Amino acid sequence: MKEKPLVQGRRDFIKIGTLAGTGLLVGVHLPNCSRHVEASHVSSENGVNMLAPNAWIRIRSDDTVTVMVNHSELGQGITTALPMIVAEELEADWSKIKVEIAPVEEVYKNPAFNTQMTASSTSVYTSWDILRKAGAMARETLISAAARAWKVPPSECYAQNGAVIHKPSQRSFRFGELVDKTAGIPVPEDVYLKKPEEFKIIGKRIPRLDTKIKTDGSAKFGIDIKLPEMLVAVVVHPPVFGGKVKSVDSQNTRKMKGIRDVVAIDAGIAVVADTFWQARLASDALQIEWEENENSKLNSDALFERWDEMAKSEGKTQYEIGDVDDFFGTDGKTHQAMYRIPYQGHATPEPMNCTAHVRDKDCEIWAPTQHQDAAQEVAARITGFDYEAIKVHTTFVGGGFGRRISVEYVVEAVQISKILKKPIKVIWTREEDTRNDRIRPATCNFMEAAIDSNGLPVAWRHRIVGADVFGQMLPKLIPSIMPYWVPRFLRNGLSGIGESLLPRVVPGKKAIKGAAPLQYNIANVRAEFINDDPGIPIGYWRSVSAFSNAFAVECFLDELAAESGEDPFDYRDRLLTNSPRMREVMKLAADKAGWKEKPPAGVHRGLAIHRFHDTDLCFVAEVSIHSRHEIRVHRVVCAVNCGIVINPKTIESQMESAVAFGLTSTLKSAITIRDGKIEQSNFDDYPILRIDEMPKVEVYTVQDTRSPTSIGEAGVPVIAPAVANAVFAATGIRVRKLPILPDDIKNT
Amino acid sequence: MVKIRVNGINYQLDVDPDTPLLWVLTEQLGLTGTKYSCGISECGSCTVHIDGEAELSCGISLGEVAGKDVVTIEGLKGRIADALRQAWIEEDVPQCGYCQSGQIMTAATLLKHNSDPSDDAIDGAMSDVLCRCGSYQGIRQAIHLAAGRKVS
Numbered sequence A: 001m002k003e004k005p006l007v008q009g010r011r012d013f014i015k016i017g018t019l020a021g022t023g024l025l026v027g028v029h030l031p032n033c034s035r036h037v038e039a040s041h042v043s044s045e046n047g048v049n050m051l052a053p054n055a056w057i058r059i060r061s062d063d064t065v066t067v068m069v070n071h072s073e074l075g076q077g078i079t080t081a082l083p084m085i086v087a088e089e090l091e092a093d094w095s096k097i098k099v100e101i102a103p104v105e106e107v108y109k110n111p112a113f114n115t116q117m118t119a120s121s122t123s124v125y126t127s128w129d130i131l132r133k134a135g136a137m138a139r140e141t142l143i144s145a146a147a148r149a150w151k152v153p154p155s156e157c158y159a160q161n162g163a164v165i166h167k168p169s170q171r172s173f174r175f176g177e178l179v180d181k182t183a184g185i186p187v188p189e190d191v192y193l194k195k196p197e198e199f200k201i202i203g204k205r206i207p208r209l210d211t212k213i214k215t216d217g218s219a220k221f222g223i224d225i226k227l228p229e230m231l232v233a234v235v236v237h238p239p240v241f242g243g244k245v246k247s248v249d250s251q252n253t254r255k256m257k258g259i260r261d262v263v264a265i266d267a268g269i270a271v272v273a274d275t276f277w278q279a280r281l282a283s284d285a286l287q288i289e290w291e292e293n294e295n296s297k298l299n300s301d302a303l304f305e306r307w308d309e310m311a312k313s314e315g316k317t318q319y320e321i322g323d324v325d326d327f328f329g330t331d332g333k334t335h336q337a338m339y340r341i342p343y344q345g346h347a348t349p350e351p352m353n354c355t356a357h358v359r360d361k362d363c364e365i366w367a368p369t370q371h372q373d374a375a376q377e378v379a380a381r382i383t384g385f386d387y388e389a390i391k392v393h394t395t396f397v398g399g400g401f402g403r404r405i406s407v408e409y410v411v412e413a414v415q416i417s418k419i420l421k422k423p424i425k426v427i428w429t430r431e432e433d434t435r436n437d438r439i440r441p442a443t444c445n446f447m448e449a450a451i452d453s454n455g456l457p458v459a460w461r462h463r464i465v466g467a468d469v470f471g472q473m474l475p476k477l478i479p480s481i482m483p484y485w486v487p488r489f490l491r492n493g494l495s496g497i498g499e500s501l502l503p504r505v506v507p508g509k510k511a512i513k514g515a516a517p518l519q520y521n522i523a524n525v526r527a528e529f530i531n532d533d534p535g536i537p538i539g540y541w542r543s544v545s546a547f548s549n550a551f552a553v554e555c556f557l558d559e560l561a562a563e564s565g566e567d568p569f570d571y572r573d574r575l576l577t578n579s580p581r582m583r584e585v586m587k588l589a590a591d592k593a594g595w596k597e598k599p600p601a602g603v604h605r606g607l608a609i610h611r612f613h614d615t616d617l618c619f620v621a622e623v624s625i626h627s628r629h630e631i632r633v634h635r636v637v638c639a640v641n642c643g644i645v646i647n648p649k650t651i652e653s654q655m656e657s658a659v660a661f662g663l664t665s666t667l668k669s670a671i672t673i674r675d676g677k678i679e680q681s682n683f684d685d686y687p688i689l690r691i692d693e694m695p696k697v698e699v700y701t702v703q704d705t706r707s708p709t710s711i712g713e714a715g716v717p718v719i720a721p722a723v724a725n726a727v728f729a730a731t732g733i734r735v736r737k738l739p740i741l742p743d744d745i746k747n748t
Numbered sequence B: 001m002v003k004i005r006v007n008g009i010n011y012q013l014d015v016d017p018d019t020p021l022l023w024v025l026t027e028q029l030g031l032t033g034t035k036y037s038c039g040i041s042e043c044g045s046c047t048v049h050i051d052g053e054a055e056l057s058c059g060i061s062l063g064e065v066a067g068k069d070v071v072t073i074e075g076l077k078g079r080i081a082d083a084l085r086q087a088w089i090e091e092d093v094p095q096c097g098y099c100q101s102g103q104i105m106t107a108a109t110l111l112k113h114n115s116d117p118s119d120d121a122i123d124g125a126m127s128d129v130l131c132r133c134g135s136y137q138g139i140r141q142a143i144h145l146a147a148g149r150k151v152s
């Protein structure tokens, strides 16, 4: 066994002690821990051994180990993955692991954003070091406690499967038995972290911890919350973006059964009733006149025309290597194309909802949200309460996909509850949910390449026209990102300034995600962005700009391969000389798909690669074209390098999920704008991929000892270009827009 | 007053008989396992059994089920149900889980009528239940697994 020096932990780094017979708490937190640490010192539990609440691990005398998870369970399996990391180092008995979703506290902020938020596929890689260390510290503390009780040196003891064992005598204590024996034990700061070859839990197909309750109806989602005296509200939002109520006649509504009130809130008119269905029916009886609004002139078709035009002039360079100008406008061979990617909706299966109870001095919120700090922030702003008076409970989340990073539904519930002084559950109807979505931006992508004598691109320009999510979302994020000590007036003031200023100054860098840097070895590359924000509410959407950019990049690259008459795999392979990791991933996918062999009759293959954050992916899609030009995707082979694999099943599920999610946008649906409104409203006009359209998905991972990278979004950008390239292989038609519909290939 | 039987319990409800069964189950009876997602019979997440057959509870009113036998995910029992739940757990099917009550309720009637469904039969029977998370492959495998077991 390794030497494990036990030293006293710094108080600002780790706090450990015992709650009388109930539990041992370990918290590893950021050095700048603030208010909540202090608060916890005051709120004594049982009056003994005051502990910081900033804890990741709770070991109880009944042997259970509770892992505090600071991310929302959106379906990605985070409430299994993060406990696996802890349990590995702790040497816990996996069958004794329990999970609790963390409350809003400094220690639980996502270090990638300094706000408690489940976004951008950051959960695992930001937690990796923190949770391993937390687990190891708890392990060493338990070992020390056992050693002291046995009066033996800790070096003779080790932890295994939820117990500490004294090697020479084979005596053992279960973790639960050690809880009361840890008092006064110094906490090690430098702990031994296991090597990948020592892993027993990480890398295993450990079943998810949340499955059983998702098969018997007992998992509680936000929409399921029920409180005594609770009323349910349906909010009617303005039909046109940014609309305001001019007048409302609620007489008929108020007469309807179960209606308790009709109130005006910032977002629109809320009908409050005993039940959702009563509120829903009565909301139809409202007579609302909306103010005239410039936005009613917005049309997505017109926007695309405008962007086509704008794409003719140069944009702001966001990335550049070499100098592309030397190659365009000369006599050399060039190739150009325009790719148009439409708006997309989230269509989370659980519509937006939130329950809030504003009382005299405090407020409680139950929300299926991806952004706890923002929920707390907006509630603080509305109620005027301190953060400490606002408690946020995160429920299970029926699909997030980035939609629940912004928290309009929390604002609505808190505003209504503040007026009516009762617990209020706001539920958006599917129609309200679709029309008030913060949609994924549409873009036009002008692609241009100069080709050398070997048929390879020597210069590459990607010009993106559209609005940048970051410009609209950053002002909303700012108040939650600010440190807790920033006073309210400054917080409001700064975000007010941000609201007007930021959309104009920040856009660019995020909008080119997936467009540059390229994995391909091209000497001269430029990515430009032309920001044109018409004011349509846009937001984060699983992989955001990477989806549209990867579509343009990987299809255009395929065009170049076709231009030079080369196999798409070989062509890419020639260009990946500087990216051995990607090359290996691409080869793995091609081998497994049998790329070099002839596909079955009628089947055609397409390939695409993509690096998302630090995850390398390659998909090979097999499609066939049927009567009336129906496109069927039969099989998708996914190769992934995402560093150390925590749970292979999670990777497989996330790839399947990415394929399904991406195929809806590839072959079925889009959001269109007419007269300042989203035209779609439900799954009849925004159809979602069905099981009979789901291809067989095969997933292969490359063994790697890098720290784990990202997986939740990573596969989404890869599927559309892989399918589009297969459609080209099948038909010879290059469809440069999404979704690809039978009409687009009818001339074959 | 409308009389219905849900999960073996008889209820007399003073609820507008035009109310969709979905909202009676979730709001009046607290059976929240049945899920609202579209409200227009497009997604299948609100699937329950009425007299043993899968029906969409958002598209059927309380009045229409008066005197009938309603079973929700909470009350789904028996050999098929046990086999399905076990298979769902072994295959780790649910992601967000929101659609899964509808999936299991639909799969249960599929297996009742077809004890060994092919992939095509599964796709046919299950295509009315959307899963935005794309757990479809797991659903197919889990149904095969359950089918193989419950006959024995």
Ligand code: FES
Pocket: B035, B036, B037, B038, B039, B040, B041, B042, B043, B044, B045, B046, B047, B056, B057, B058, B059
């Ligand atoms: S909620 Fe009933 S089918 Fe969608």
Ligand code: FES
Pocket: A075, A349, A398, A399, B094, B095, B096, B097, B098, B099, B100, B130, B131, B132, B133, B134, B135
């Ligand atoms: S598991 Fe999320 S919708 Fe099916």
